[in-house]
Amino acid sequence: KIELRSKAFSQEVYRVTFSPHVDGSLVTSGTGHIRFWRMASTFTGLKLQGAIGKFGTVALSDISGYVELPSGKVLSGTDWGNLLLWNGNLIECEVCREGGLPCHEGSINCLAIDAGRIVSGGDDGQICYWDLSAVEAAEVTEEEPTFQLLPLATLSLAAREEGRAVAKVQSIVTGGDGKWLVQDAAGALYEGDA
Numbered sequence: 001k002i003e004l005r006s007k008a009f010s011q012e013v014y015r016v017t018f019s020p021h022v023d024g025s026l027v028t029s030g031t032g033h034i035r036f037w038r039m040a041s042t043f044t045g046l047k048l049q050g051a052i053g054k055f056g057t058v059a060l061s062d063i064s065g066y067v068e069l070p071s072g073k074v075l076s077g078t079d080w081g082n083l084l085l086w087n088g089n090l091i092e093c094e095v096c097r098e099g100g101l102p103c104h105e106g107s108i109n110c111l112a113i114d115a116g117r118i119v120s121g122g123d124d125g126q127i128c129y130w131d132l133s134a135v136e137a138a139e140v141t142e143e144e145p146t147f148q149l150l151p152l153a154t155l156s157l158a159a160r161e162e163g164r165a166v167a168k169v170q171s172i173v174t175g176g177d178g179k180w181l182v183q184d185a186a187g188a189l190y191e192g193d194a
Contacts, residue, residue, distance in 0.1 A: 014064050021072055029063035034076055036089050051089040057145075058084065058091055067111040067118065071136050077108025081122060083130075085138055085147075093140040095130075098148045103128060114174035117152060121169030121182060125158045157182065157190055 011031035019025035024039035034053035039046050055061070059080070066076035074086040075095075081102030083095035097103055106123035113119070118130040128151040138147040157167035168185035182190045 014062075015066070017066075017068070019068055019072075021068060021070065027066060027068065027074060029066055029076065031062050032060050034063045034066065034074070034086065036074070036086075053086060053089050054091070056091060058094055062107070065108055065110040065120070067113055069113070069118075069132070069136055073136065075111055075118060075135060077104075077111060077120065077122065079107050081106055081108060081124075082146075083108065083111075083120070083135075085135060093138050093147045094145065095135060095138065095147045095149060098150050100146065100148065103130075103151070109168070109170050110172045112172045112174045112180075114176060114180065115178050119172055119174060119180065121172050123168045125156055125167040125169060125184070127155045127157065127169060127172070127180075127182065129153045155192070157184065 011033055013028050013030040015030070016026060016028045026037045028035045028037065035050045036053065037048050037050045040049050061078040061080070063076045066074050068074050073092065076084045076086065078084060081104040083103055085092045085095060095103065103120060104122035104124050104126055108120050108122040110121045111118060113132060116132050118132050118135060120128045120130065130149060130151055134149055140147055157169065167188065169182055170185050171183040173181045179193045
C-alpha cells in the first residue's frame with residue numbers, strides 16, 4: 001500500500017534510504033542533487049517535506065553514494081572524489097586527503113559504516129577506510145575550508161580478476177564485523193575483510 005507519494009526532483013534519482021536513526025526521515029540523491037525528507041502529520045494526513053541540499057560555494061555534483069552517520073549527519077561522495085559532510089541540508093565541510101588530494105581518483109559511488117569506520121568505494125577501484133569519529137567531529141575555517149584526513153587503510157580491486165585492470169566499485173555491503181562484499185560496474189563480486 002502506498003502511504004505517501006512525492007516528486008523528489010526534476011533530475012534522475014539514483015538512491016533512496018530511510019534513516020536508521022530518525023523515524024520518518026529519508027534521503028534521496030541523484031543527478032546534481034541530494035534531498036533530505038521528513039514525514040509530517042498535517043490535518044489532511046501525512047505529507048513528505050523535502051529540503052534540497054545547498055552546495056553553496058562547492059561545485060554541484062551528481063551524488064551516487066551517501067551514508068547517514070550515527071550523529072544524524074550525512075556523508076556523501078562527489079564526482080571529483082571528495083566527501084561532503086551534510087548537516088541538515090547544508091554542507092558542513094568537504095573532506096579530502098592530506099595535501100588536498102582527493103579521497104578517490106574519480107567518482108565515489110558508495111559509502112557504508114563498518115566497525116566504527118566509514119568505507120568508501122569509487123571509480124578508481126579503491127576501497128578506503130576512514131575514521132568515523134574524526135569525520136563526525138570535522139571542523140573547518142575560512143582559511144582552511146576543507147578537512148584533510150588520511151585513510152586508515154586502502155585496498156585496490158584492480159587486477160584482482162584476470163584480464164581486468166580496473167574494477168569500478170559500485171556497491172558495498174558490510175557485515176559490521178570488518179567483512180564486506182563488493183560489486184563492481186561489470187557485475188563481479190568480491191569478498192574480503194579489512
